Amino acid sequence: MNSEQQLFALFGNPVQHSLSPLMHNAVFDTLKLDARYIALRVENARDIIVHMRRMNITGASITIPHKTALMKYLDEFTDSSRRIGAVNTVVHSDGTMKGDNTDWIGLTCALRESLTITGKTFAILGAGGAARAVVFGILEEGGTSVIFNRTTRKGEMMAREFGCEFHPMEDIGKISADCLINTTPVGLSPDAERSTVSKDILPNFAWVMDIIYNPLKTKLLQDAEESGCSIISGLSMFVHQGAEQLKIWMNVQPPLDFMKKVILEKLRNEGS
Numbered sequence: 001m002n003s004e005q006q007l008f009a010l011f012g013n014p015v016q017h018s019l020s021p022l023m024h025n026a027v028f029d030t031l032k033l034d035a036r037y038i039a040l041r042v043e044n045a046r047d048i049i050v051h052m053r054r055m056n057i058t059g060a061s062i063t064i065p066h067k068t069a070l071m072k073y074l075d076e077f078t079d080s081s082r083r084i085g086a087v088n089t090v091v092h093s094d095g096t097m098k099g100d101n102t103d104w105i106g107l108t109c110a111l112r113e114s115l116t117i118t119g120k121t122f123a124i125l126g127a128g129g130a131a132r133a134v135v136f137g138i139l140e141e142g143g144t145s146v147i148f149n150r151t152t153r154k155g156e157m158m159a160r161e162f163g164c165e166f167h168p169m170e171d172i173g174k175i176s177a178d179c180l181i182n183t184t185p186v187g188l189s190p191d192a193e194r195s196t197v198s199k200d201i202l203p204n205f206a207w208v209m210d211i212i213y214n215p216l217k218t219k220l221l222q223d224a225e226e227s228g229c230s231i232i233s234g235l236s237m238f239v240h241q242g243a244e245q246l247k248i249w250m251n252v253q254p255p256l257d258f259m260k261k262v263i264l265e266k267l268r269n270e271g272s
């Protein structure tokens with residue numbers, strides 16, 4: 001790295017499954033930007049700030065499980081990230097760390113490619129950092145969310161915050177909705193044989209989305225397709241959330257089609 005080069009990083013645990021380094025570095029190369037993007041596994045959210053200061057990292061992506069825990073170490077927030085209560089993006093400028101969230105924009109852009117959000121009901125599996133962005137995005141677009149989570153207390157608290165209904169995860173078979181969205185990591189490669197819900201309940205949903213993008217077609221999406229549902233993979237959300245990060249960090253117009261192609265090629269080569 002030369003002294004002019006800007007450094008960006010993904011922080012999480014685990015990080016080896018992420019295709020963010022591939023996608024962002026491909027954009028830097030194609031747009032001839034003097035920048036690099038690396039992935040760093042960190043145990044504690046606090047270490048993210050330490051690494052960003054020590055390595056002079058200009059911008060960061062935050063992934064599982066630090067999106068909420070990092071907030072108490074940041075200096076400033078955008079309004080949306082404060083309302084979501086989770087950050088997936090950090091901007092480091094003049095010693096100040098500012099948190100932002102682009103997951104909700106990624107989600108709404110991806111959903112809009114398949115359906116109109118306004119007036120629709122969404123059953124959300126999970127109540128973690130990504131779920132918060134998903135529920136926020138759906139509310140912003142005039143949709144309704146019903147939250148289902150393994151840990152009742154966490155799900156109830158989140159539902160109260162966002163003014164939604166909550167049900168324990170095992171009750172997912174008792175409702176029907178326009179769209180089911182999995183925001184848990186269940187089904188993520190290499191545990192690709194797993195799904196949070198049984199196949200027989202999937203006909204209760206016209207659309208099924210999994211925000212996991214690796215594999216492209218998770219077990220949940222395979223089951224949903226076989227059950228006659230329309231399916232939406234996490235790829236488009238991933239590309240859009242990354243594109244928004246590039247706008248925030250570097251004020252560039254991201255090449256969306258190129259970004260999608262880079263990820264698709266990688267996943268297809270891996271047989272995903």
Ligand code: NAP
Binds near residue numbers: 103149241
């Ligand atoms: P998180 O904050 O750790 O939350 C995980 C949620 O999943 C929690 O509600 C947890 O339930 C639930 N969960 C975990 N393991 C479970 C299991 N075995 N059975 C049932 N529920 C389980 O993680 P996150 O940051 O929200 O990320 C979740 C996933 O979304 C990750 O796979 C991530 O890669 C993906 N993601 C994708 C995109 C994209 O752009 N496509 C963007 C963001 C995130 P408890 O409350 O009971 O622990």
